[in-house]
Amino acid sequence: MTPGSTAVPALPSPRTPDPLAAPALNWGVLGTGWIAERFIGSVRRHTRQRFAAVASRGAARAEEFAVRHDITRAYGSYEELVADGSVDVVYVATEHTAHLTCARLALEAGKHVLVEKPLGINAAQAAEIARLASDRGLFCAEALWTFFLPRFDVVRQVLDSGMLGEVRSVLADMGEYFDPAGGHRILRADLAGGPLLDLGTYPVSLATWVLGRAETVQSSGVQHPAGVNGQVGAVLNTERGGQAVLHTTLFGDTPTTATVAGTEGTLHLPGPFYHPGDVLFTPTGGGTPRTYTEPRTAHEGLHFEATEVARCIKNGQLETPLRPLADSIATMRVMDEIRHRCGIDFPGE
Numbered sequence: 001m002t003p004g005s006t007a008v009p010a011l012p013s014p015r016t017p018d019p020l021a022a023p024a025l026n027w028g029v030l031g032t033g034w035i036a037e038r039f040i041g042s043v044r045r046h047t048r049q050r051f052a053a054v055a056s057r058g059a060a061r062a063e064e065f066a067v068r069h070d071i072t073r074a075y076g077s078y079e080e081l082v083a084d085g086s087v088d089v090v091y092v093a094t095e096h097t098a099h100l101t102c103a104r105l106a107l108e109a110g111k112h113v114l115v116e117k118p119l120g121i122n123a124a125q126a127a128e129i130a131r132l133a134s135d136r137g138l139f140c141a142e143a144l145w146t147f148f149l150p151r152f153d154v155v156r157q158v159l160d161s162g163m164l165g166e167v168r169s170v171l172a173d174m175g176e177y178f179d180p181a182g183g184h185r186i187l188r189a190d191l192a193g194g195p196l197l198d199l200g201t202y203p204v205s206l207a208t209w210v211l212g213r214a215e216t217v218q219s220s221g222v223q224h225p226a227g228v229n230g231q232v233g234a235v236l237n238t239e240r241g242g243q244a245v246l247h248t249t250l251f252g253d254t255p256t257t258a259t260v261a262g263t264e265g266t267l268h269l270p271g272p273f274y275h276p277g278d279v280l281f282t283p284t285g286g287g288t289p290r291t292y293t294e295p296r297t298a299h300e301g302l303h304f305e306a307t308e309v310a311r312c313i314k315n316g317q318l319e320t321p322l323r324p325l326a327d328s329i330a331t332m333r334v335m336d337e338i339r340h341r342c343g344i345d346f347p348g349e
């Protein structure tokens with residue numbers, strides 16, 4: 001707020017460009033799992049992007065997926081797809097431990113990449129992907145869809161405007177119950193399971209984005225009977241006295257909200273905070289709250305990341321300012337430290 005002013009500023013509107021106005025690129029998709037389905041559905045319904053090819057480790061699976069999603073070409077290996085000259089950009093929709101291999105395949109074949117979150121299973125892998133892209137002059141981004149949503153552009157403008165005053169505190173969590181008998185990959189140690197990379201990446205990304213580099217990281221974890229970490233709580237402290245209290249779990253559905261508090265006001269993101277949804281601003285000490293409201297359309301919001309990628313590639317940009325690779329690597333560094341503090345190792349580390 002301007003010094004001396006008594007008016008509480010209204011929440012700004014999102015500046016997100018019209019998804020239908022983004023230049024149309026030809027996409028190739030690596031992997032045929034849960035997120036690939038949702039990404040393709042959302043992008044098809046809201047943009048002019050085209051899906052030229054899909055690849056799976058199994059030819060029959062690729063064929064079935066291509067028919068179901070009306071995709072022109074189906075490949076029985078990831079190598080064949082990245083060699084397809086009609087593909088402009090590759091969307092890596094494989095499980096965490098395959099991100100580095102798939103991103104490297106695509107980049108070495110000269111393709112731009114959008115890699116599902118997290119960029120790699122640790123900061124070293126994330127940095128390697130960033131280096132491979134930069135060495136070749138190719139676009140690369142982590143598909144952390146939250147940062148591309150109109151809701152988060154409102155948050156971005158509130159943070160940039162200084163409306164919150166000096167921000168010292170971030171509270172965020174993400175928890176979801178996973179049935180131990182359900183066979184989900186999140187329960188598999190060989191696929192870097194546990195809540196941190198799938199769910200915890202959202203609160204950690206928010207905290208590192210808002211508060212900057214964490215100087216100290218403390219954490220405490222609880223084991224899951226499946227042999228992975230089951231839940232973890234973490235406290236991050238920054239040099240300037242910022243603090244984040246974060247939690248993620250597989251043992252239950254937690255509120256999955258986020259709060260950013262400053263000397264002049266508090267921003268609250270009702271759960272799930274990483275989906276499309278509202279933003280609430282409450283001035284410190286009372287006053288009129290301000291709200292940004294939008295439909296809670298969940299994964300229907302996945303298309304915003306695709307259109308940002310298309311615009312960046314057409315403009316010759318190698319990264320997007322909405323989720324710079326340095327931020328993806330910084331998030332991974334904190335997650336490495338959280339794991340280190342409570343003894344969580346991933347395959348090959």
Ligand SMILES: NC(=O)c1ccc[n+]([C@@H]2O[C@H](COP(=O)([O-])OP(=O)(O)OC[C@H]3O[C@@H](n4cnc5c(N)ncnc54)[C@H](OP(=O)(O)O)[C@@H]3O)[C@@H](O)[C@H]2O)c1
Pocket residue numbers: 030031032033034035036055056057058061093094095096098116117118143144145185197198
């Ligand atoms: N943005 C979001 O909201 C969101 C939501 C969920 C997941 N994700 C991210 O997306 C990625 C995929 O998650 P998902 O839930 O879609 O997983 P999923 O349903 O298990 O699909 C993962 C795909 O990875 C491929 N794959 C490659 N190597 C594999 C291996 N060794 N074992 C198993 N699968 C392997 C498989 O495709 P083929 O068999 O066809 O080769 C599989 O279908 C994860 O990194 C996750 O963090 C993002």
